[in-house]
Amino acid sequence: EATTDGIDLAVVAGDGIGTEVVEQGLAVLEAALAPSGTKLSTTEFDLGARRWHATGETLTDEDLERIKGQDAILLGAIGDPSVPSGVLERGLLLKLRFALDHYVNLRPTRLFEGVTSPLADPGEIDFVVVREGTEGPYVGNGGALRVGTPAEIATEVSVNTAFGVERVVRDAFARASARPRKHLTLVHKHNVLVHAGHLWRRTVEAVNAEFPDVTTDYLHVDAATIFLTTNPSRFDVIVTDNLFGDILTDQAAAISGGIGLAASANINPDRTAPSMFEPVHGSAPDIAGQGKADPTATILSVALLLDHLGYTQESVRVQDAVAADLAERGDVVRTTDQVGRDIAARVTG
C-alpha cells in the first residue's frame, strides 16, 4: 500500500545522459500514476558536475536535509571526465547511499523476450543481486602516505560489521523466500578475505534458520563470474558485498542485454530515509545530448520505485509495458524520447 496520498519525489538528473533518461522515467511515472489520480510532486536537485564546477559543492548538509524530506529519489547518472575521479562518486553518489542508509542495493537481472544476449546459450535469466550498500571497501576508510614518492603506500580498508551484514542478509533471505525457486547464493572470497568472508558465511548460516524454506549455496566471486557466463540460470538471489556486487551486476547487465536495460534500487528497508532509484549505467558523456541513450534502465528503476512505495499494480504495469516494448523492439533505432513515449503509451494502455 502507498504510504502517502501523493509522492514527493527528489529528482537528481545529474550529468551526461542523466537528464535525458530521467525525463523519460518521469513521463512513464506520470503515466503510471494517472489512473489512480496520485499526485506526483517533483523537486529537482541541481547536483553533479555542473554544480561542482560552479560552486565546488557536491552535496551540502542542506541538500541532504531537503532530500530527506522526500518520499523517494530518482537519479539519472553522476560523473563527468572534467571532474577529478572520485569527487562526485564519493562526495555525492556514495554520500547519498551512505547518509540515507541504503543498505540494500537491489539489482534485478532478467533476460526479457526479444532481447539478445551476447551468450550463445543464455537459457532463462531471472535473478536478483542484493548488494550490500553501506559497508565493505566502499566505506572510504583508506589513505595514502608519502604520495608521489617511491615510498608511497596507499591502503583501502573493507569494513564489515555483524550489524551491517546481518540486515542485508536477512533482506536477501526474505526476497528469496518470496520467489518461486527460494534459493540464495552467497558470493564472497572467504578463502582469502578470511575475516570478512567468515563473517558473511556465519551470518548466512545463522539467518537461514529464520528462513528454513530457502536453500543456499556459496560461490567465490571468481567462480561466480564463470557461472554468470556458462550457466546464469542457476542464480535466483545473490547476496554479496558492496564491491563484489558492483562487479557482478555489471557482468549481469552485460549478459542480459546491456546496461541500457539494467535497473537498480538503493533501498533503506527501515524507511528512515528515502530510497533512491537509478539505472546501473553511468553518465556516458560520449553520447550525451544526442538522444541516443536508452531510457529503459531508468524506466525499470521507476518500476522498482513504484513497488517500494506500495504502488504494486502500477509497478507491474510499467514492467509489462517495458517487456512488451522489448519484445517488439527488434533492430529499429529510436531516440530516447521515442522509447520513453512508446513505453508510456503502453502504460496508459
Next chain:
Amino acid sequence: EATTDGIDLAVVAGDGIGTEVVEQGLAVLEAALAPSGTKLSTTEFDLGARRWHATGETLTDEDLERIKGQDAILLGAIGDPSVPSGVLERGLLLKLRFALDHYVNLRPTRLFEGVTSPLADPGEIDFVVVREGTEGPYVGNGGALRVGTPAEIATEVSVNTAFGVERVVRDAFARASARPRKHLTLVHKHNVLVHAGHLWRRTVEAVNAEFPDVTTDYLHVDAATIFLTTNPSRFDVIVTDNLFGDILTDQAAAISGGIGLAASANINPDRTAPSMFEPVHGSAPDIAGQGKADPTATILSVALLLDHLGYTQESVRVQDAVAADLAERGDVVRTTDQVGRDIAARVTG
C-alpha cells in the same frame, strides 16, 4: 637461453585433481626436453590437505628453504572441503606466492581454434592479464573483533605500495611493448578506491614514458566485465591488482573455453626465487580420481615454465601441440591420461 644445464623442478601436485593433471604436465615436459637432452630432476613436495590433516603443517620454513633451491615449481591444485577455508590458501598457496615474491601473476587468455566460446560472437580473443601477486587485499592484513557477537567487526586491508605497483606495471608495459598491438589497459576502481586507484593510475602514466610505443587506456573493474562479455578482442595486455586480477581471469577463462584450459605463471621476474606454474582451476574434489580432469591448463602452464626458463623453442612446441590437439578435439571425450599422452605425442612429433 636456459639458465642451467638441467632443470631442478619442485613438484607440488597438491589436492584433488592436482595429482592427475600434474602427472600429464610432467609427461609433456619430459617430451619437450628430450630432444635437447636436458635433464629434468623433480622433487615432490607433499603439501596440501593430506599433509595438513596428518601433521597440521601447511608450509614449513624447511619446505620453503628446499623449494627455494629449485629452478621452478609446478603446482597442481590446492584445497579441499575437509580443510577450513583459508587455511591452505593463506598458509600454502598464497604463502608461496608471497614468500617467493611472485609479483607477476601472468594469465594468458586465448580462444584456440576448435574451442567453443560460450559467447555468441567472441571474435578473436588473445590477451594476457598481468595480475599483481604480492599486494592488494591479498596481504592478509585484516582482523576481526568480538567475533560471533552482534558487535562483530571484520576488516580487510588492501595494501598498495609505489614499490609494488611500479614493478608490476613496468613488467606489464614490457610485455605490451613486445606484442604486436602494444596496448595496455589498466583495470581498477579509482573512482571509489581513490587512494589505491590513484597510485595505480599515476604509476601507469609515469611508466608509460619509458614505453612510448605502448598505448594505454583505463577501465573500472565493473566495466571490464562488460567488455569481456561484449568485446574481448579489445584487450591486449591488462594490468590490475591482485583481487581484480583473480576475478577477471576466471571470467577470461570462461569466455575462452573454461578453466580446463587456463594456464598461469607466478613469476619472480628478478629471479631471486623460483617461479611457480599452475593451472587457474582448483582441486575440483567432485571429479578427483576419475580421470575426467582436463590436463590442458597444466600443460599450457608447463609451456609458460619452459618459456620462463629460457627454453623458448620447447615452449612453442608445447603450445603448438596443445593448439593442434584442441583444433581436432571436437566432442570426443578422453581421459586425463589420454589427453596428456596425445599432446605429448604431438610434442615428440
